[in-house]
Amino acid sequence: MAYLENIRTFLRVYELGNMSAAARDLRISSAVASSRVSQLEEHLNVRLFQRTTRALSPTEHGNLFYRGATKIIEAVEEAEAEISNVTRSPRGTLFVAAPIGMGQRLIAPAIPKFKEANPLIDIRLRLSDRKVDLTGEGLDAAFFLGLPEDSNLKIRKIADCDRLLCASPEYLARKGNPKTSDELAAGRHDCLNMRYPGAPEFQWPLQTENGVKRVAVSGPFESDHGDVLTGWALEGHGIVLKPTFEVADYLASGKLVPVLENEPPIPVQMACLYTHRRRQDPKVRLFLDFMVAHIQKSLAELANAH
Numbered sequence: 516m517a518y519l520e521n522i523r524t525f526l527r528v529y530e531l532g533n534m535s536a537a538a539r540d541l542r543i544s545s546a547v548a549s550s551r552v553s554q555l556e557e558h559l560n561v562r563l564f565q566r567t568t569r570a571l572s573p574t575e576h577g578n579l580f581y582r583g584a585t586k587i588i589e590a591v592e593e594a595e596a597e598i599s600n601v602t603r604s605p606r607g608t609l610f611v612a613a614p615i616g617m618g619q620r621l622i623a624p625a626i627p628k629f630k631e632a633n634p635l636i637d638i639r640l641r642l643s644d645r646k647v648d649l650t651g652e653g654l655d656a657a658f659f660l661g662l663p664e665d666s667n668l669k670i671r672k673i674a675d676c677d678r679l680l681c682a683s684p685e686y687l688a689r690k691g692n693p694k695t696s697d698e699l700a701a702g703r704h705d706c707l708n709m710r711y712p713g714a715p716e717f718q719w720p721l722q723t724e725n726g727v728k729r730v731a732v733s734g735p736f737e738s739d740h741g742d743v744l745t746g747w748a749l750e751g752h753g754i755v756l757k758p759t760f761e762v763a764d765y766l767a768s769g770k771l772v773p774v775l776e777n778e779p780p781i782p783v784q785m786a787c788l789y790t791h792r793r794r795q796d797p798k799v800r801l802f803l804d805f806m807v808a809h810i811q812k813s814l815a816e817l818a819n820a821h
Contacts, residue, residue, distance in 0.1 A: 522555065525551070528571070605796075605801055609638050609655045615642045618640060623640060660785055661783055663786075673787065673807050676760070679759055681754070681765075682774050683772075689751070696730045702733060707755040720781045741757075
């Protein structure tokens with residue numbers, strides 16, 4: 516097992532390109548991660564990485580060993596998955612990512628229930644509104660809203676999620692209630708945008724009588740955190756585009772009100788990404804089946820309540 520852990524540590528260091536980042540990902544100290552890589556190098560009698568005070572890069576031997584090591588770990592995980600299928604007792608740790616709003620409101624509340632029903636499976640949930648690298652970050656599954664950029668991954672669709680534009684009554688009293696999307700495009704309103712490194716130019720896809728219209732919007736504030744945008748909207752700083760489930764309570768209380776209801780945003784796909792290999796893992800299948808059913812039920816209850 517020690518040798519396998521050394522290989523797993525090497526793979527994360529190689530994929531993340533940083534010893535400290537790999538250690539954090541594996542929940543071990545940097546010293547332990549470095550020791551495991553050193554033990555592996557000693558066993559193989561080669562250097563796997565070139566190390567300097569500022570950078571770490573794989574050697575030719577490191578690149579060669581990575582290809583073989585990946586196959587070793589995949590083979591072990593597939594064998595473990597087969598055993599789990601036979602024993603009907605899936606076990607292990609799942610690394611799952613989700614957008615902040617979806618994760619907080621729909622996924623996190625269900626994880627203790629899943630754990631209670633499946634005590635041998637641990638969940639490591641990472642919440643972020645940025646795009647994640649499923650393979651590079653060692654994730655088993657990643658929930659998302661929208662369309663994925665990587666067509667090589669498998670998609671498990673959950674629902675088409677309704678969205679709306681909304682703002683606080685204070686903002687609308689100050690700036691007026693837009694009658695058409697042209698007012699947004701002309702910059703007459705402050706639009707609160709989701710922005711993260713590498714994000715494409717932002718447009719709001721609105722359903723008009725002439726079909727879908729992609730409106731380029733702008734405003735004084737941007738953030739890569741969805742709840743920050745909601746907070747700014749609540750404080751009267753602008754109009755925000757949100758999945759309905761994220762702001763349902765604020766709409767019910769009147770703290771936010773719908774805007775431009777005659778030209779609503781088109782629904783967005785809510786789904787989960789995973790690799791072909793992960794689909795064979797019984798604990799991944801079990802988790803996704805559980806979570807998809809829970810999310811669909813939660814969305815239905817929310818729609819009925821409002």
